[in-house]
Amino acid sequence: MAASGQALTMVPKTVQELAAAVREPPSRYVRPEQERHASLLAADEMQEPIPLVDLSRLTDADEANKLRAALQTWGLFLATNHGIEDSLMDAMMSASREFFRQPIEEKKKCSNLVEGKPFEIEGYGNDKVVSQDQILDWQDRLHLRVEPEDGRNFAKWPTHPESFRDVLHEYSSRTKGIRDVILRSIANLLELNEDYFVNQLSNKATGFARFNYYPPCPRPDLVLGLKSHSDGGLLTILLVDEDVGGLQVQRDGKWYNVRAKPHTLVINLGDCMEIMNNGIFRSPIHRVVTNAEKERLSLAMSYNVDGEMVLEPAPGLVDDKRPSRYMKLKNKDFVAGLIKHFLQGTRFIETLKI
Numbered sequence: 001m002a003a004s005g006q007a008l009t010m011v012p013k014t015v016q017e018l019a020a021a022v023r024e025p026p027s028r029y030v031r032p033e034q035e036r037h038a039s040l041l042a043a044d045e046m047q048e049p050i051p052l053v054d055l056s057r058l059t060d061a062d063e064a065n066k067l068r069a070a071l072q073t074w075g076l077f078l079a080t081n082h083g084i085e086d087s088l089m090d091a092m093m094s095a096s097r098e099f100f101r102q103p104i105e106e107k108k109k110c111s112n113l114v115e116g117k118p119f120e121i122e123g124y125g126n127d128k129v130v131s132q133d134q135i136l137d138w139q140d141r142l143h144l145r146v147e148p149e150d151g152r153n154f155a156k157w158p159t160h161p162e163s164f165r166d167v168l169h170e171y172s173s174r175t176k177g178i179r180d181v182i183l184r185s186i187a188n189l190l191e192l193n194e195d196y197f198v199n200q201l202s203n204k205a206t207g208f209a210r211f212n213y214y215p216p217c218p219r220p221d222l223v224l225g226l227k228s229h230s231d232g233g234l235l236t237i238l239l240v241d242e243d244v245g246g247l248q249v250q251r252d253g254k255w256y257n258v259r260a261k262p263h264t265l266v267i268n269l270g271d272c273m274e275i276m277n278n279g280i281f282r283s284p285i286h287r288v289v290t291n292a293e294k295e296r297l298s299l300a301m302s303y304n305v306d307g308e309m310v311l312e313p314a315p316g317l318v319d320d321k322r323p324s325r326y327m328k329l330k331n332k333d334f335v336a337g338l339i340k341h342f343l344q345g346t347r348f349i350e351t352l353k354i
């Protein structure tokens, strides 16, 4: 009895239910004093905007240089002319919104937490709770594997709205194409064989769609929608809410708001890419602040190599002057370490630096 009682207290409600019920966020959501010292909401004034890169012109030296500058300064950029029609982006956003607007009971049909079964990485819910002092994020999410296609677990894919599966299938086939365009440009910038990164992707390479839903929060000064982190994989292609901001990126210890223009994508590098390019382009630290009045939605498509692959810098980027800056390890061990650290609010990649 005691054990199951304890297990229950480890399992939070959805944040959507909490947001409807409380005026003050429970203490498990409140960030520590030292993190709130400089208000969570106060962002620094940007000297220059985050670059907008035209993906259809990356073979032009000017545009490629803009991409290089963006990766060197921010690790992140906005992408336009990416080839996804506005109508498909809008359809993806409205299908996500419709999913989250359903009653909790409907959404729980896709739950990542089925009674009596271990926590699953895929499905609807929140992070796994591993300790009572873990600080929780003000968000619910739906996390689905989209790549490899034969690894999709349709038991977790919503059936409402009816269009959801087809729209996600179409949207993810397009973001996969964008992944490859960007990987080739980065390889060119680093003077590697253009296909170097694309060739690291076996038919088991993974892609996940993470639909983030941030309910309004009564105390945005105390709580984060998504804690400070860097993404684990090669790169992330992010579609953000047009109406509600919240994403912030860190540069030289300061936080800056990332505002995307309508129908642009926000693209950022992940830790595996940082390792594979030997630290020349870093994966940016970012977080999401909450909003007192409005809900917010985003969709992060994150792409990675397969679990058995050994992560190490490209041989062309290692020499006597620039030896490897990271310890070698298998991607599946990296992912395990990343999740453990993420839940505690730390970064695994920091422990791998030589």
Ligand SMILES: O=C(O)CCC(=O)C(=O)O
Pocket (backbone or CB within 6 Å): 210, 212, 226, 231, 238, 240, 246, 247, 286, 288, 297, 298, 300
């Ligand atoms: O909601 C956002 O804008 C960012 C989401 C994010 O960083 C993530 O899902 O890893």
Ligand SMILES: [Fe+2]
Pocket (backbone or CB within 6 Å): 229, 230, 231, 286, 300
């Ligand atoms: Fe992220």
